[in-house]
Amino acid sequence: MHPAYSVIFFTTLTGAGYGLAALLGFGLADPTMLSAKLGYFLALGLITVGLLSSTLHLGNPKNAIRAFSQWRSSWLSREGVLAIVTFVPVTILAYTNIFMDMHIGWLGWVSAVLSMMTVYSTSMIYASIRTVNLWNTWLTSASYLLFSNAGGAVILTALLALFEGGSGDMPKIAIVALVVAWIAKWFWNKRQSEGYGGSTMATATGLGHLGKVRLLERPHAMENYLTREMGFRVARKHAAKLWNIAVLMGLLVPAVMLAIAFGLQGSTTAILLSVIAVITHMIGMLVERWLFFATAKHAVSLYYGDTALDVK
Amino acid sequence: MTTLPQSTDKKLGLVIDLDTCVGCHACVIACKEWNTGGYGSALSDQQPYGAEPEGSFLNRIHTFEIVPEGGEVIDQSADSRVVHFPKSCLHCEDAPCVTVCPTGASYKRAEDGIVLVDEDKCMGCGLCAWSCAYGAREMDISAGIMKKCTLCVDRIYNETIPEVDRIPSCVRTCPAGARHFGDLGDPQSDVSILVAERGGFDLMPEQGNKPTNKYLPPRERKPLSDAVNTGFEAANSDNVGDATGFFGWIDKTLSKGSNNSKVGEE
Ligand code: SF4
Ligand code: SF4
Ligand code: SF4
Numbered sequence: 001m002h003p004a005y006s007v008i009f010f011t012t013l014t015g016a017g018y019g020l021a022a023l024l025g026f027g028l029a030d031p032t033m034l035s036a037k038l039g040y041f042l043a044l045g046l047i048t049v050g051l052l053s054s055t056l057h058l059g060n061p062k063n064a065i066r067a068f069s070q071w072r073s074s075w076l077s078r079e080g081v082l083a084i085v086t087f088v089p090v091t092i093l094a095y096t097n098i099f100m101d102m103h104i105g106w107l108g109w110v111s112a113v114l115s116m117m118t119v120y121s122t123s124m125i126y127a128s129i130r131t132v133n134l135w136n137t138w139l140t141s142a143s144y145l146l147f148s149n150a151g152g153a154v155i156l157t158a159l160l161a162l163f164e165g166g167s168g169d170m171p172k173i174a175i176v177a178l179v180v181a182w183i184a185k186w187f188w189n190k191r192q193s194e195g196y197g198g199s200t201m202a203t204a205t206g207l208g209h210l211g212k213v214r215l216l217e218r219p220h221a222m223e224n225y226l227t228r229e230m231g232f233r234v235a236r237k238h239a240a241k242l243w244n245i246a247v248l249m250g251l252l253v254p255a256v257m258l259a260i261a262f263g264l265q266g267s268t269t270a271i272l273l274s275v276i277a278v279i280t281h282m283i284g285m286l287v288e289r290w291l292f293f294a295t296a297k298h299a300v301s302l303y304y305g306d307t308a309l310d311v312k
Numbered sequence: 313m314t315t316l317p318q319s320t321d322k323k324l325g326l327v328i329d330l331d332t333c334v335g336c337h338a339c340v341i342a343c344k345e346w347n348t349g350g351y352g353s354a355l356s357d358q359q360p361y362g363a364e365p366e367g368s369f370l371n372r373i374h375t376f377e378i379v380p381e382g383g384e385v386i387d388q389s390a391d392s393r394v395v396h397f398p399k400s401c402l403h404c405e406d407a408p409c410v411t412v413c414p415t416g417a418s419y420k421r422a423e424d425g426i427v428l429v430d431e432d433k434c435m436g437c438g439l440c441a442w443s444c445a446y447g448a449r450e451m452d453i454s455a456g457i458m459k460k461c462t463l464c465v466d467r468i469y470n471e472t473i474p475e476v477d478r479i480p481s482c483v484r485t486c487p488a489g490a491r492h493f494g495d496l497g498d499p500q501s502d503v504s505i506l507v508a509e510r511g512g513f514d515l516m517p518e519q520g521n522k523p524t525n526k527y528l529p530p531r532e533r534k535p536l537s538d539a540v541n542t543g544f545e546a547a548n549s550d551n552v553g554d555a556t557g558f559f560g561w562i563d564k565t566l567s568k569g570s571n572n573s574k575v576g577e578e
Contacts, residue, residue, distance in 0.1 A: 204516055210530070213378050219399075
């Protein structure tokens, strides 16, 4: 699948933003602290920029407002509706935290639950697509949700280190969140070997009973929307390298940084390491999200001879 | 409204005969010709006369080769064959392209089962094309709007054109009679009978889309090695002793003034 930058930024930025909003909703930062106030500011910023980015890949954005109408059947529509609804508690809490030094406990829970429901809907846009077997699993939702929380935790740790002189137990929570998220992702990634699930060139053409089906001629000599959008696939050796980079930047570096920062609580080094952890984690997540698309095979490739689309 | 109708009164669709299709692409062009000026926005082309021409089409012909067990190249094994494979929207009963659509642009008609895009509502997100296993939807690059086969909804009910033309453009055009149009929900219809008789099948049934369009498999064929006594073989071998009909007559005529030469020997 074609890795569109607008969608990569959309899912990573909103993921981290909602994760942060959820943690703040749980009351993990005292409302009198500067980091809680900035946290809300940052969460709203990440969510807004992410959502705006998602509209960049639309062919006809003037009809985007209609995307809120089909929540009965469409996960993309549900995602849109939930994103708007979630703005309400997050914005109210941002107001009370920033201007009134006050957190509203029950509203925090509402905000956290809605944030996670929004991330879940985003994940279901992909997980519900049967044609892309790699995505069509609950592990897609699990990794989106867990990455969202991990991202929020890493950011909150850095905020606490920067403005409160120490982040308490947050680095530990962040490290655990990172590890758990990457375990889910690792299981997800193992499903690469399943290919198209049950579909093959034989079932796509219904000609398997006659022998081995191969593509003799494509319907068109040049590219088209289908080959560009669904036919994109990163070469396997590049995918393996990028996966290592994603694990290194998304998990190992931030986890080690946070562990050291935990040991050196309060020092300038701890602040610096916590900030580096955020930056590397976000880079790792962008690579992870790029691979989420670039390694996914779409069933329509079977009509193009499967391997014909492999090399890009 | 992108929830699917419980059931449709009719199930209009196509039956495509993989035995008779000769891969001429006439249906592709007829489809483009009709639909670029009909329903919705035009089917645009990019660089039509440039180095990398491309465009939106609602119907495309793939060509496959099928090599039986043991064969490596076409013809090495007796029954290997080439199959031309037309592909357009299958107007699925359980159409995922409809339910994923966030704007309500994609819908399935309760009266005849045709799956359409209301272009005034489409925002060009492409999700419906992702959900289609058959590659039946293409985003028009110029318009930024999703295009797909309409089953020529603006022909089949169109009383301003002669009755003989009130079938999809591709069906009307096909010179080989490889395309059939009708109500697949009615077991007595010509298309349903054809499907029953020829063993028509669904594409990728495991995807769970319940396609309406059906494909007829290529017919059983005699292996080429059984075909020794055809005229083709006779004309190319010495063994014309028992050639009959036209080739027998040629053989006799040509053999008249010459005792030591036969057709095929130079
Ligand atoms: S063939 Fe594709 S576009 Fe047509 S109804 Fe089925 S899923 Fe939808
Ligand atoms: S591209 Fe248009 S028709 Fe397809 S899902 Fe998006 S809004 Fe619906
Ligand atoms: S016009 Fe008929 S024979 Fe020609 S490609 Fe189309 S279906 Fe096949």
